[in-house]
Amino acid sequence: MKNFAFILKKNKNSKQPSTFIPLYPLEPFNPATSALLINPPKYDIIISKHIALPIDHHSDYDILLLPGDLSYADLNQPSWDSYARLVEPLASSRPWMVTEGNHEIETIPLIESTPFKPYNTRYHMPYEESASPSNLFYSFDTADSAVHVLMLGSYTDFDASSDQFKWLQADLTKLDRSKTKWLFALIHAPWYNSNKAHQGDGEDMRKAMEETLYAARVDAVFAGHVHAYERFASVYNSKKDQCGPLHITIGDGGNREGLANKYIDPQPSISLFREASFGHGQLQVANGTHALWSWHRNDDDEAVVVDSVWIISLLSNPACQKKN
Numbered sequence: 001m002k003n004f005a006f007i008l009k010k011n012k013n014s015k016q017p018s019t020f021i022p023l024y025p026l027e028p029f030n031p032a033t034s035a036l037l038i039n040p041p042k043y044d045i046i047i048s049k050h051i052a053l054p055i056d057h058h059s060d061y062d063i064l065l066l067p068g069d070l071s072y073a074d075l076n077q078p079s080w081d082s083y084a085r086l087v088e089p090l091a092s093s094r095p096w097m098v099t100e101g102n103h104e105i106e107t108i109p110l111i112e113s114t115p116f117k118p119y120n121t122r123y124h125m126p127y128e129e130s131a132s133p134s135n136l137f138y139s140f141d142t143a144d145s146a147v148h149v150l151m152l153g154s155y156t157d158f159d160a161s162s163d164q165f166k167w168l169q170a171d172l173t174k175l176d177r178s179k180t181k182w183l184f185a186l187i188h189a190p191w192y193n194s195n196k197a198h199q200g201d202g203e204d205m206r207k208a209m210e211e212t213l214y215a216a217r218v219d220a221v222f223a224g225h226v227h228a229y230e231r232f233a234s235v236y237n238s239k240k241d242q243c244g245p246l247h248i249t250i251g252d253g254g255n256r257e258g259l260a261n262k263y264i265d266p267q268p269s270i271s272l273f274r275e276a277s278f279g280h281g282q283l284q285v286a287n288g289t290h291a292l293w294s295w296h297r298n299d300d301d302e303a304v305v306v307d308s309v310w311i312i313s314l315l316s317n318p319a320c321q322k323k324n
């Protein structure tokens, strides 16, 4: 991160669930970091209660990660400005790392054929630093390179011949896993989704890239797009797999379209928790082997955890240390 100077700190408010049993020795890990994942507040809910809580309470996090659909401007350019004013208290004081959603495309038939012009202009992410040819996909390190985050693009080419795919392969090859204990990825359209909304939207990308993320032992994949929250088991190729990433849809930051509250029934066995409420997530990396994910409804107090899980790094799981 060349453009930010920040101190990584451990969130002191973290409380381990009573059911937590360490499976692996907790290694010293300093500095630790906590990162907040919050799907972006949308222009039309600036005055709503759904964004009031995150803005008021989320001042003590190190990094904010947003998996796309930012301002919902959809060609109404002043919305980009009002959105920026809304998030300025957060975005001006810590890294505000975004990847693009479908509402950032902003093309106009016969008039504007180049997608993502406002997004690329307003949100210049550090893609050059990660040797990416495009602002639409990049990566970055944090916590002294113990955490590597892949910010992938759901709305640019991702097949095996694409620039994004080639960059991803090269980026993963460069990792020193003796230093990089954690690998996370953000996408926009979820690869796993039991909500009736946006069924299959991420399927082509999943088919193209899932094997690569699996082989690299990506620990968790966070997605947006679906206006609800859902947490899956560790999954690979649509089946539970202890060496696959956890998949989490955190698309419930708020939007003008409302919540996506219709689910496929019965709930698939790989889907462990799902709820259509506005909310946000928090990822606290405790050390080199353990990270705590929690989901908070925006209607509740920040301290109220509705869903949480300790994530054990795949690198520390002996069964996952060799590529399958």
Ligand SMILES: [Fe+2]
Residues within 6 Å of the ligand: 069, 101, 102, 103, 188, 224, 225, 226
């Ligand atoms: Fe979307």
